[in-house]
Amino acid sequence: MYTRAEENYLKCIFHLEQEQKGAIATNAIAQMMNTKASSATDMIQRLADKELVAYRRYKGTSLTKEGVAVAVAVVRKHRLWEVFLVEKLNFQWDEVHEIAEQLEHIQSEELITRLDKFLDHPDYDPHGDPIPDKDGNIKKTEKKVLSDMSKNQQGILVGVRETSGEFLQYLDKRKIAIGSKIKVLGIEFFDGSMIIQVKEEQFFISKKIAENLYIQVLHKNQ
Amino acid sequence: MYTRAEENYLKCIFHLEQEQKGAIATNAIAQMMNTKASSATDMIQRLADKELVAYRRYKGTSLTKEGVAVAVAVVRKHRLWEVFLVEKLNFQWDEVHEIAEQLEHIQSEELITRLDKFLDHPDYDPHGDPIPDKDGNIKKTEKKVLSDMSKNQQGILVGVRETSGEFLQYLDKRKIAIGSKIKVLGIEFFDGSMIIQVKEEQFFISKKIAENLYIQVLHKNQ
């Protein structure tokens, strides 16, 4: 098995690889891990010794097959626990991350198998992120930020970037929630603000808000 | 907050104090922790510095008020998680201990409050051990091993000492489970074997079996 720290680094590199192409810079890892570059180098070299990452001095790091597998397993656990916390224990979206950061390191295959079943095999976590299946397959969502959508496109709110209490309350007040169907009725070219339709209601949304909403794009007839 | 190792030592000392009176020997702690006496001494001294235990060289260790509070909180978490694993995820009694050993160290007051509620405020874990409440009060059960009971006494099966699969299956086969009402019909003086009544059925029970069943004694009219 791998240590907590190892798992956290692997998960971190995994997330960075999702966003950027190519090898990941040591600094980027250090920054995301809230640690110093020297500490990151240290750990990266240990991970390289264990063949969990491919690492070339000064050139950057990328996960090996094995490294990806470990990272995905951790992500799966993290997201399943988040579903548990929200669905079963009635936590709010924004309260669960920190706790799931701890729960994701519990070691037991069987536990996760049963938890997954107990939760009825969810596909997405409360933030709309896909939950990898047992074999590490991730349902790739075509996820865009709302502000990148064009007029008349529609989709489903699957996640939020910001998770501050104020922002979630802003959404709650408008009854905008994960799963809501959203249609872009119009975009103001000048400031990027939008008019959107949610159920029967229409809202004016600033660009800043739109940049913090992840939408799974729906195509014709969906 | 306290480290995993600190919490484990405190819990260990707590359990030893339940069984023996007086200060706990370093060796006893080391043995239960599967570690060497020198390592135990080391940790005990750290715990003493933090005033979680009272420690006198060569004389032994006992928990302070604060130490008890920490230990009880860990025990509470452990037992609540065991209930969760058995009741919600359908684990068997004997499969949950190891996982609960990990879960008991998750740090979040709120999580435990909500878990407790989700489980409907259970009083006992699947092994029949009492779950401390939020304030650390433990419902003291008058718990005896079956083999210490006398003729015509009756009680409720609240726990098992042995947790091997074979033993639990032995019980399952006879429909003897936590919560079963058991009455001692007779004791064979020679070998300590017993005849007991469970519901409508009577069983012959060897002394060895009787020594592994914890009974909460019922008094007249209960």
Add this chain to the structure above:
DNA sequence: AACTTATTTTAGTTGAGACTAAAAATAGAA
């Protein structure tokens, strides 16, 4: 009381995983 045995503590190491400070490599600008 003296001696033996068992228990406990001290002293010194080890490995993870963090740190700081300094050296080395790379990248960007003149």
Add this chain to the structure above:
DNA sequence: TTCTATTTTTAGTCTCAACTAAAATAAGTT
């Protein structure tokens, strides 16, 4: 291309929690 700024790595420390080996204390026996 050369110099400077940035990034990355190395070297050396620190803390936690374990270890071994050796010293100190306590307990039991004659």
